[in-house]
Amino acid sequence: MADNLFIFNFNIMIKILIYKIKKNPYKFFLVKLVVLFTIIFSLDFFIGNILGYFYFKQESGLQYRTTYSIEKTTADLLIFGSSRANHHYYPTLFEKRLNLSYYNVGRDGNFMFYHSAVLKGVLKRYSPKIIILDFIGKEFEENQNSYDRLSSLLPYYKTHPEMRSIIELKSKYERLKMPSFIYPYNSSIFTIAIGNTEFNKRRKGDIKGYIPLNKTLVGSIEIDSSSSKYEIDSIKIKAYESFIQDCKNSNVKLYIVCSPYFTSYNHSDYSLIIAKEIAKRNNIQFFDYSNDSTFLNKPQLFADISHLNEEGSKLFSNMLIDSIQKTIEKESK
Amino acid sequence: MLFNSFHFLFFFIVVTSLYFMIPYKQRWFLLLVSSCYFYMAFVPIYILILGFTIVIDYFAGIYIENAKGSRRRLFLIFSLIANIGVLAIFKYYNFLNTNFSFLMHGFGLDNPIPYLSILLPVGLSFHTFQAMSYTIEVYRGHQKAERHFGIYSLYVMFYPQLVAGPIERPQNLLHQFREKYDFDYYRVAEGFRLILWGFFKKIVIADRLAIYVNTVYNNPTEHNGTTLILATIFFAFQIYCDFSGYSDIAIGTAKIMGFKLMTNFNRPYFARNISEFWKRWHISLSTWFKDYLYISLGGNRVSVPRWYFNLFIVFAVSGLWHGANWTYIIWGGLNGFYLVFAIVSKGFRDKINKFTGLVKFPLINNVFQILITFMLSCFAWIFFRANNVSDAFMIVKKILTSKGAIFIENPSIMIFSFLAIIILFLVELKKEYYKGNFSFFNNKRWLVRNLSYAALVIIILLMGVFDGGQFIYFQF
Numbered sequence: 080m081a082d083n084l085f086i087f088n089f090n091i092m093i094k095i096l097i098y099k100i101k102k103n104p105y106k107f108f109l110v111k112l113v114v115l116f117t118i119i120f121s122l123d124f125f126i127g128n129i130l131g132y133f134y135f136k137q138e139s140g141l142q143y144r145t146t147y148s149i150e151k152t153t154a155d156l157l158i159f160g161s162s163r164a165n166h167h168y169y170p171t172l173f174e175k176r177l178n179l180s181y182y183n184v185g186r187d188g189n190f191m192f193y194h195s196a197v198l199k200g201v202l203k204r205y206s207p208k209i210i211i212l213d214f215i216g217k218e219f220e221e222n223q224n225s226y227d228r229l230s231s232l233l234p235y236y237k238t239h240p241e242m243r244s245i246i247e248l249k250s251k252y253e254r255l256k257m258p259s260f261i262y263p264y265n266s267s268i269f270t271i272a273i274g275n276t277e278f279n280k281r282r283k284g285d286i287k288g289y290i291p292l293n294k295t296l297v298g299s300i301e302i303d304s305s306s307s308k309y310e311i312d313s314i315k316i317k318a319y320e321s322f323i324q325d326c327k328n329s330n331v332k333l334y335i336v337c338s339p340y341f342t343s344y345n346h347s348d349y350s351l352i353i354a355k356e357i358a359k360r361n362n363i364q365f366f367d368y369s370n371d372s373t374f375l376n377k378p379q380l381f382a383d384i385s386h387l388n389e390e391g392s393k394l395f396s397n398m399l400i401d402s403i404q405k406t407i408e409k410e411s412k
Numbered sequence: 413m414l415f416n417s418f419h420f421l422f423f424f425i426v427v428t429s430l431y432f433m434i435p436y437k438q439r440w441f442l443l444l445v446s447s448c449y450f451y452m453a454f455v456p457i458y459i460l461i462l463g464f465t466i467v468i469d470y471f472a473g474i475y476i477e478n479a480k481g482s483r484r485r486l487f488l489i490f491s492l493i494a495n496i497g498v499l500a501i502f503k504y505y506n507f508l509n510t511n512f513s514f515l516m517h518g519f520g521l522d523n524p525i526p527y528l529s530i531l532l533p534v535g536l537s538f539h540t541f542q543a544m545s546y547t548i549e550v551y552r553g554h555q556k557a558e559r560h561f562g563i564y565s566l567y568v569m570f571y572p573q574l575v576a577g578p579i580e581r582p583q584n585l586l587h588q589f590r591e592k593y594d595f596d597y598y599r600v601a602e603g604f605r606l607i608l609w610g611f612f613k614k615i616v617i618a619d620r621l622a623i624y625v626n627t628v629y630n631n632p633t634e635h636n637g638t639t640l641i642l643a644t645i646f647f648a649f650q651i652y653c654d655f656s657g658y659s660d661i662a663i664g665t666a667k668i669m670g671f672k673l674m675t676n677f678n679r680p681y682f683a684r685n686i687s688e689f690w691k692r693w694h695i696s697l698s699t700w701f702k703d704y705l706y707i708s709l710g711g712n713r714v715s716v717p718r719w720y721f722n723l724f725i726v727f728a729v730s731g732l733w734h735g736a737n738w739t740y741i742i743w744g745g746l747n748g749f750y751l752v753f754a755i756v757s758k759g760f761r762d763k764i765n766k767f768t769g770l771v772k773f774p775l776i777n778n779v780f781q782i783l784i785t786f787m788l789s790c791f792a793w794i795f796f797r798a799n800n801v802s803d804a805f806m807i808v809k810k811i812l813t814s815k816g817a818i819f820i821e822n823p824s825i826m827i828f829s830f831l832a833i834i835i836l837f838l839v840e841l842k843k844e845y846y847k848g849n850f851s852f853f854n855n856k857r858w859l860v861r862n863l864s865y866a867a868l869v870i871i872i873l874l875m876g877v878f879d880g881g882q883f884i885y886f887q888f
Contacts, residue, residue: 107594108600111601266828267824270824
């Protein structure tokens with residue numbers, strides 16, 4: 080009897096509460112909002128965690144290579160850079176001639192911020208013997224795109240505090256977005272799905288991060304006479320300086336390289352001039368092959384105007400190794 | 413300040429909360445100050461241009477109302493010259509000068525008139541047209557001159573529709589600033605629903621399609637006809653979702669505070685002819701041109717050739733309104749031509765329909781007409797999107813002559829793009845033909861409603877492009 084009375088009273092209390100809430104539109108709205116946000120946060124947590132699980136479970140593809148670079152590789156020689164790094168440094172030549180294990184950390188369409196963040200992740204675990212940073216023309220140009228591309232590092236934000244300060248450069252509201260569990264994997268659902276299959280391995284297998292290009296460029300050399308001056312982004316220069324400093328602090332031998340372009344320039348690239356100056360100031364060897372005569376007007380060595388093909392990459396790798404060996408010899412004397 | 417930014421989110425929360433907290437008589441002031449802040453978040457100095465047109469039109473309205481006879485017309489002309497003058501200087505000066513230079517070169521002469529290094533104020537064409545509609549309506553006697561300077565300023569500057577419309581009429585908007593709107597749960601929920609759908613259109617569809625469209629259209633020489641066709645179809649959806657998405661957010665934001673802005677898009681790609689397309693696309697602008705230019709030119713109450721001329725010229729001017737470039741003028745002219753051709757060929761088309769017996773199958777006939785209209789609008793979009801006229805003609809030529817495999821740089825982008833278009837199509841199809849059926853957002857069950865909202869948010873998080881894409885219509 081007493082139990083029934085309690086249930087009866089409780090039901091009435093609930094009904095009164097709902098009536099009171101409904102009577103006040105502000106309260107009614109807030110309650111509905113809380114309910115909606117609870118559903119959204121639950122779904123976000125659930126789906127985000129599933130995506131995270133499958134993201135780090137990938138065994139091939141771009142995202143897998145980034146994870147491998149940051150969390151697994153223990154290679155003696157690491158190649159950093161964008162797509163040009165990815166396609167220009169032939170692994171077996173470096174391994175045989177320098178007698179070092181090799182991994183190519185380069186990633187398409189990513190720039191100085193990415194290299195700097197990945198380096199921090201690597202150095203937290205171990206110090207490679209040699210790092211080669213492939214430097215591209217207009218690297219320091221003011222360009223929103225290079226900030227947007229930091230989205231490729233969002234999955235590592237929560238687990239890699241050493242990379243956070245760089246990832247947060249993406250936008251000033253990045254910290255506010257990061258509580259979402261789905262956001263780090265935004266636009267990645269299909270890439271994650273493919274990375275968990277054998278598709279990438281069958282399609283375009285990488286050799287220790289290096290991806291050979293088998294095309295041959297058709298066409299004659301282009302002369303770039305665009306202005307050598309453009310707006311320089313000082314934050315990018317700081318990232319470059321920090322990259323050098325991090326290598327120095329960890330006693331890693333750093334070589335900075337500007338690999339060959341098919342385009343011929345009427346002038347020296349502004350970023351290249353700055354990068355060389357900074358390297359010189361820090362006693363870092365800078366090898367500039369951007370206008371090297373060996374590659375000048377030889378389309379058979381290129382896949383497109385910015386990328387060497389496999390044959391070109393072998394030739395270039397041998398030339399670079401010669402230069403590195405000479406430097407090592409000189410330093411040992 | 414972009415709608416798709418955190419800056420706007422904070423702004424919106426603060427302004428809307430304050431709006432319902434303060435006495436309603438002071439709300440106009442809050443909205444005016446916040447609208448100034450909203451506009452100044454782009455380029456602060458350009459508020460002076462807005463201020464200039466506001467002062468001119470405010471006094472012009474009063475003088476027009478007080479004056480009699482030809483003086484009324486004089487004040488109206490003065491106001492129109494001031495407004496069009498601002499547009500001419502900031503939007504068309506360099507375009508006109510370039511064309512003048514071209515003409516002078518034809519005669520072997522140099523153009524002595526210098527170019528101006530000026531940045532186009534955000535949304536200039538929108539607020540100028542809205543201001544012009546005020547003085548014209550006062551002149552026509554459809555609207556009393558507004559004596560309250562603050563309220564009039566707010567009419568021009570009301571932040572939800574300040575930079576990309578809908579271009580309001582004074583009869584619809586001005587009186588609303590004096591009305592008291594209480595917090596109404598169902599209205600607020602409807603406003604949020606519109607905002608959410610607007611964000612979906614912008615972030616998930618428009619910005620996603622923009623990646624492919626920009627890659628192809630910024631380098632058309634590198635792509636074959638098949639790729640250019642796909643990029644053009646993508647652009648048709650991109651521009652629709654970009655602009656109607658903005659309108660949805662604007663209408664939703666205003667609705668939460670109680671304001672009712674006019675509908676700007678009504679599922680235009682379900683139109684069965686070009687005339688219907690223009691009754692569904694950017695309605696606030698097409699009705700503006702109809703009310704203030706087409707009718708002023710005599711509309712269809714003139715000789716037939718003059719009627720055709722009126723139609724053509726209205727669309728050409730509408731093209732020019734979009735931007736100081738021949739591509740826009742050709743786009744407008746092409747739409748004018750479609751309309752004139754539709755009128756001229758109506759009898760012939762009716763005969764063909766009768767002959768083929770297509771009219772007996774309304775479903776097939778409708779689908780056929782919708783597809784033809786969509787293809788015609790897509791063809792015109794080529795000129796709208798191309799970087800210049802020669803690119804546009806090259807794209808048309810390639811579409812007609814060069815075939816090949818579709819360019820796919822990133823399969824993910826393709827999948828997301830098609831998925832987004834399919835979602836849009838299903839939602840619009842439901843709204844167009846099955847209005848009362850299987851409603852998710854208005855479902856009687858609260859769980860279905862809440863899950864629908866949540867699903868939309870999750871899709872935005874999963875598939876949206878979060879790298880801050882600008883709204884295309886801001887530049888107009």
